[in-house]
């Protein structure tokens with residue numbers, strides 16, 4: 001259970017909204033909390049599809065899990081894809097989508113920021129996306145997935161290895177090119193808006209420190225305070241869909 005939402009200090013909220021409005025190189029960094037109100041279950045949610053509740057995501061979302069039972073892993077991802085395909089962007093996504101000039105770094109594998117109006121080239125998916133497969137043999141082949149009607153386990157047309165979802169599994173490195181772009185963005189930004197993530201997973205958590213060290217102001221929007229919060233940061237407690245529209249008022 002989350003603690004009861006606190007009412008944010010209006011002075012702090014207004015000051016944060018001014019910082020958002022005046023930022024010249026703003027960047028957002030989001031996690032599961034951004035999409036929670038769109039009905040996207042996280043690994044930690046207990047209300048995930050009951051069919052899959054007996055499986056451990058950490059075992060399914062891994063190369064070992066895929067080797068042990070590739071059909072099971074693909075079926076699980078396809079269930080997640082259909083859930084994601086049915087989800088609608090919430091007020092947080094559309095608020096970010098309405099504001100141009102931002103770069104959005106996200107840990108989310110859904111594409112609700114894009115559905116909410118953000119240009120795909122301005123979204124950096126640190127953990128990949130559900131709407132793509134690539135060759136598990138890393139031959140370079142990749143293909144888009146029909147999220148509403150995903151096919152079962154398939155072979156790579158180039159090398160006959162299995163295709164796998166283009167998401168980062170446990171034990172895997174973040175995609176280097178995407179991470180480098182994210183690194184560049186936080187080094188250049190003057191405002192980093194951290195939304196719906198406890199930001200405790202490295203190396204993503206380090207991006208916040210890098211932004212701060214480079215002089216950016218940090219605004220954290222989360223349902224609960226995070227251990228990463230420094231005294232000079234602004235912390236706004238509440239859901240992303242509630243707080244973001246209040247932040248982007250001007």
Ligand SMILES: [Zn+2]
Nearest residue numbers: 135139156159
């Ligand atoms: Zn291949």
